[in-house]
Amino acid sequence: MKRRATAAILIALIAACGGSEPAMTEEEAIAQVEHHIHDAATQLHPPPRLEPLRPLDIPCVDRYDQATGQFRVERDYWLRDIPTEDNQDIFNTLHHYWTTQNYEIKHDIREEPNARFLEAQHEGFSISVQESTNGMLRLVAQSPCVWTAESPDQR
Amino acid sequence: MSSGRADSYSSIDVTGLRGVIEDLEQSAGLMDRTLPGLRRDFEFFGVDTANLTKLSNGYRELTTVVEELWERHNRAEVLLADYEGRGLAGADSIVRFPGDLLDGDHHVTHEIHHQDGRTPGDVHTWWEGLTDTERAYAISYYPDTVGSLNGVPIAARDQANRRVIMQEYTRMSERLAELEAGAPIDFYPDEPNPLPFYLDEGEHLKERLGGLDVIIERLDDQPGRPRAYLIDISTDGLGRAVVSIGNPDEADNVATYIPGTGSRLSDGLATDIRRTDRMLEAADRFAPESTTSLIMWLGYDAPQDVFAEAPSPSLADKASDNVRNFQEALRTTHLKGRSHNTLLGHSYGSTVIGRAAREGDIHVDNLVFIASPGVGVGHVSDLGIDPDRVFATRAKWDLIKATPRNILGPQPTGGGFGATHFRSDNSNPLAGHSDYWESQLARRNLAYIIIGWHDEVN
Numbered sequence A: 001m002k003r004r005a006t007a008a009i010l011i012a013l014i015a016a017c018g019g020s021e022p023a024m025t026e027e028e029a030i031a032q033v034e035h036h037i038h039d040a041a042t043q044l045h046p047p048p049r050l051e052p053l054r055p056l057d058i059p060c061v062d063r064y065d066q067a068t069g070q071f072r073v074e075r076d077y078w079l080r081d082i083p084t085e086d087n088q089d090i091f092n093t094l095h096h097y098w099t100t101q102n103y104e105i106k107h108d109i110r111e112e113p114n115a116r117f118l119e120a121q122h123e124g125f126s127i128s129v130q131e132s133t134n135g136m137l138r139l140v141a142q143s144p145c146v147w148t149a150e151s152p153d154q155r
Numbered sequence B: 001m002s003s004g005r006a007d008s009y010s011s012i013d014v015t016g017l018r019g020v021i022e023d024l025e026q027s028a029g030l031m032d033r034t035l036p037g038l039r040r041d042f043e044f045f046g047v048d049t050a051n052l053t054k055l056s057n058g059y060r061e062l063t064t065v066v067e068e069l070w071e072r073h074n075r076a077e078v079l080l081a082d083y084e085g086r087g088l089a090g091a092d093s094i095v096r097f098p099g100d101l102l103d104g105d106h107h108v109t110h111e112i113h114h115q116d117g118r119t120p121g122d123v124h125t126w127w128e129g130l131t132d133t134e135r136a137y138a139i140s141y142y143p144d145t146v147g148s149l150n151g152v153p154i155a156a157r158d159q160a161n162r163r164v165i166m167q168e169y170t171r172m173s174e175r176l177a178e179l180e181a182g183a184p185i186d187f188y189p190d191e192p193n194p195l196p197f198y199l200d201e202g203e204h205l206k207e208r209l210g211g212l213d214v215i216i217e218r219l220d221d222q223p224g225r226p227r228a229y230l231i232d233i234s235t236d237g238l239g240r241a242v243v244s245i246g247n248p249d250e251a252d253n254v255a256t257y258i259p260g261t262g263s264r265l266s267d268g269l270a271t272d273i274r275r276t277d278r279m280l281e282a283a284d285r286f287a288p289e290s291t292t293s294l295i296m297w298l299g300y301d302a303p304q305d306v307f308a309e310a311p312s313p314s315l316a317d318k319a320s321d322n323v324r325n326f327q328e329a330l331r332t333t334h335l336k337g338r339s340h341n342t343l344l345g346h347s348y349g350s351t352v353i354g355r356a357a358r359e360g361d362i363h364v365d366n367l368v369f370i371a372s373p374g375v376g377v378g379h380v381s382d383l384g385i386d387p388d389r390v391f392a393t394r395a396k397w398d399l400i401k402a403t404p405r406n407i408l409g410p411q412p413t414g415g416g417f418g419a420t421h422f423r424s425d426n427s428n429p430l431a432g433h434s435d436y437w438e439s440q441l442a443r444r445n446l447a448y449i450i451i452g453w454h455d456e457v458n
Helices: A002-018 A025-043 A082-101 B014-044 B050-085 B105-113 B120-128 B132-141 B143-148 B155-180 B201-219 B269-286 B313-332 B348-359 B440-451
Strands: A050-054 A058-061 A067-080 A105-107 A117-122 A127-133 A135-144 B011-013 B095-098 B226-233 B240-245 B253-258 B293-296 B340-346 B365-371 B390-393
Touching: A025 A050, A025 A067, A025 A127, A025 A135, A058 A117, A058 B269, A067 B269, A082 A105, A082 A117, A082 A127, A117 B440, A127 B440, A135 B050, A135 B201, B011 B014, B011 B050, B014 B050, B050 B095, B050 B132, B105 B132, B105 B365, B120 B313, B132 B143, B143 B155, B155 B226, B155 B240, B201 B226, B201 B240, B201 B269, B240 B269, B253 B269, B253 B313, B253 B348, B253 B440, B269 B293, B269 B440, B293 B440, B313 B348, B340 B348, B340 B440, B348 B365, B365 B440, B390 B440
Parallel strands: B253 B293, B253 B340, B340 B365, B365 B390
Antiparallel strands: A050 A067, A058 A067, A067 A135, A105 A117, A117 A127, A127 A135, B011 B095, B226 B240, B240 B293
């Protein structure tokens, strides 16, 4: 019982100190996510054709793994019409671009052929370029937790 | 009872027939008990045993007849229930039907009741020996048994369990409506029920129905969405649910995800099923040239309270046989050679798979411990698989790391354990125990393990 009370106090303290994420609608989150992807794609030459993949948002949970009802909006696009030989250059270009735009580079795995991965973060959104085992590339962007059409009614 | 040709009507008094069969069973039981003693005595005193042999043959004949009569009874009972459902039954227990009730499939009924407890290999051999008609009969008349049998191909289990889930949904909805019709007025409808759910039948029904809703929604075929298969379902107790995205019998890579503390058949399964979908999606996108199937396996009673139940390994130990049996069944029913199989456990789910692997052949290529409080062994070499194929991760903010090692054993992310560590996210202090599917890097790493690109796991 004492441990339970301690845990509850700890969570309350973390919640109080952590601040709240910006209030954002689902539409705003989608617009931002799309913006990050298209903005990154325009940095590449030749410009890729963006082919959307089935969107499937991610349920947000609390630290006890209980769903909060919010979701991270995520969008995922294949980068078509680009030669795989250019993959290393594409990763370097995006690393340079995101760095100069003051994005925080979270994970940088650019040195593993056919398994490259680069993820950056900006104002609660994350954007990554990911390489498949056959050399195909994807741009993936994700929002912070927001209420969406999938959220239960008692938001 | 009377029976006739296919073009004439026959009838059976279901209650009367049951009485006759029970009397015959008593006689058979008496013969079964006395014949061995008689044979011993006859042989001891040198008496001719010819008559005794006739009696033994009669006993065997009688048991065959009893089996056939039970089959007729069971089928008549199904017909009677059908009549009652359609308001066609009279006040008695007599059913009328055209032709003969037995059409050649009756041995299936007898056999199906003997599959429980057999190995997946034996069950599979039996199933493969049935004709298509016999399989269809088994699925129609015994969906709950076929649906839960490890060794029956996944497509057939899915067919059976889709019947079971709809039957259960109807039964529970009707019972809930009955309870609500007779319930006293709730003066505080917005207040939570003060009783624990398991003490209140109505709350129990609502919670299970919430879980069934989530599963039924995912089973619904939609364009662009991978097909889901229902591999097991039960509403007893905390409930049981095994849902696969993609058919594991046909996939190159098969991964089974076991959720942890707090999991039960409720609407909370939506999160676990979404995680399963996301892991499949990641595997498909990282390896477009191979096929993958992802299974959400809630085939055990998970602890419901992080403080009262989760610190004990007893529920994990109870799940061990089921875990191994299920993994063996995946190997048995797989169609295209040997698939690359992975078993992932989150939180207490990792304790379940660790302890199962410790006790016997776990039948997988990789074990993945996600946010593990301890897996019952101190070193990868005690898990019975290639030590290089044991992976572990824990996010920076995950409080699970505070679990003392004397409760569930050392944590697999510890230095001396010997597992291959992979990175997940470290950015969200409020979701530390569950950040493993939100993180793009963690999903990439899980995908690489599942598709067998182990060297690229980071």
